[in-house]
Amino acid sequence: MPPDITQTTITERVIRSRHGLAALDLKELWRYRELFFLLSWRNILIRYKQTYLGIAWALLQPVLTVVIFTFVFGKLAKFSSGGVPYPVFALAAIVPWQFFSNALSESSNSLIASQGMITKIYFPRLLIPASSILSGGVDLLVSILLLGVLMLWYGVSVSAHILLLPLFLLLAFITTSAVAVWFSALNVKYRDVKYVVPFIVRIGMYITPIGFMSSVVPEKWRLLYHCANPMVGVIDGFRWCLFGANFEPYWPGFFSGVAISFFLLISGAYFFRNTEKTFADVI
């Protein structure tokens, strides 16, 4: 049945050059939420397509990392793990870190990979990197389950702090999105990002408190440490709510890190939405 075109319930769209806050247009982002979830769903579906092990890779990656960290830093270097069994101690940091590094790698490259769509059809480009971050949540969920199993196995007792875990998961998402939005937008014009991101991910593995406790960093450097690497706060928070008081974060540093994450996210979204209209011309 042909639609009745005289019935104009259709909202009028105005296409014009937009700058600043007008370009951010959160209302439009909300209108496209359905497409956002579909794109995330697509990313989840294709993630392990035509692999033999399938979703097991989401399990294998943290398991292998834990084994290596336990051997190198736990057994050989004998790093302190604050009284918690070393594998559990390491995994509590690997869970958010792996989410961060995978999401950053995938989303920074996602716009280039979707060139075909970008040059042919309009939708808010922000959906593309955002959906690849959201789809990383599946791997995150799997690795959290693994963490739970490992904690039971080692008989690690849980404090009431664990109720705060969702809050820190949210913080992990915000921090990851903040960094990813900046890099994905820059990658459209400056392909240098393609070389910067793997470097950040590799170096970050060692300078982020994954194999060690962040308390080993001298007091006077800790504020700077948190500010330079917003993931420090996320990892400290994870350990604190899983293992309790021994792992209390350095709060001034923690809140500075959170503030920086929020600042990066808002400025990143602003920058992204203001440059996305030229993506089709530049990509």
Next chain:
Amino acid sequence: MATPIISVRNVSKRYYLGGALAHNTLRDHIRHSVDSLKQIVTGRKQASGKQRNGNSEDCLWALKDVSFDVFAGDVVGVVGRNGSGKSTLLKTLSQITEPTAGEIRVKGRIASLLEVGTGFHPELSGKENIFLNGAILGMSRSEIRAKFDEIVEFSEVQKFLDTPVKRYSSGMYVKLAFAVAAHLEPEILVVDEVLAVGDIQFQKKCLGKMADVSRSGRTILFVSHNLAAVQKLCTRAILLEQGNLTFDGSTSDCITKYLHGAKEEHGDFFGYNVSEEVLKQQKPEAPIRVAGIEMFDAEHRQLRHLNSNGGFTLRTHYECNGDFARGSVSFMISIKTHLGQEICRLSTMPISGYNIDELARVGHIDLTICSLPLVGGRYLVDVKIFRPAVETILLLTEVAAFDITPTDVYNSGIGMAQDRGLFVVQHRWNHHSTQPKLQLEPSQS
């Protein structure tokens, strides 16, 4: 009906060319910044910075102050030469790129037939791709679910719905993609034939879909070089020339104006004409160049007059360098109507099977047409030189034009011209009655 469905107001679009867009790595950008800093320090004028803002060769206005309205149910043709801004206009309309100035108001969904298959993921099954593609094109999930069976039926790939589309044949792929696009039911449909890919079958399907859509009273924007199709489908047309909208009105007037512009290249002439401008487009250092084109009549004089069914010889003079001369080369000549529709294509190889193994440094090649059964009117000639099945070396589009005088071929007093078809044919009419003769007298037994 009073308010337009699309309202374009003073839209301009600027592109930066080479120089300004060349900062593709951070290093370039930093170097540029350092340079301009140096200039500030030394107090010199920022030459490059000024260029970017000015109207020098660094930027290009693909659209300049374009305004027009489209009302619901209009079928509007967009006519213009290559680079006149047609594609940029469509891109700004579909929001792929943002106008530099001006604004466009659109009521309803715009869909474009060239988006067919956009967002298809090879790893996903047909079913999954229907949902994904539908959403990317702007359908809501409930809408897709409601139309799902219809889409599947239209696509004819029921059996392979759970197979990843990367295993599909290209035909199945296109069918599925088209099925989704065809069920989008947009308020405004954009067809850019210049970019349309696919075989004739598919293009036909696109045109068929367009006709359906226009019958159902929806709005269409049609961009095409095929003026015959524009004339047939569109109720109204706009003409773009170098980013300016120069005409907005009836289709036939628009085409006349467009052709008039195109005709200026050939102007008024007697018999035939060769466009010096097209010949000058050849690079002097090219391996082969067409030095000139001549046309002769049957008595080997310069062609002055040609009737339907008349014959002529078209001579192409060439010059080529020694290295190029070796190896087989083919010449192709296409005859087109003034609307740009190709009617006749001839090539030494492979069409006519006339092999040229080696060229001279300077020479000419003659194409003799014994009889050309075309009606009166103006015809255009393309010349192409290529290595068969390897590469096109040279293409001169509409390099020559010739006129056929409307001729009374059938001895009926009517001079056949392009308003009466395209061809003249030898023919005969006969009338026979198959009804038995009326018997006037009653039969007597």
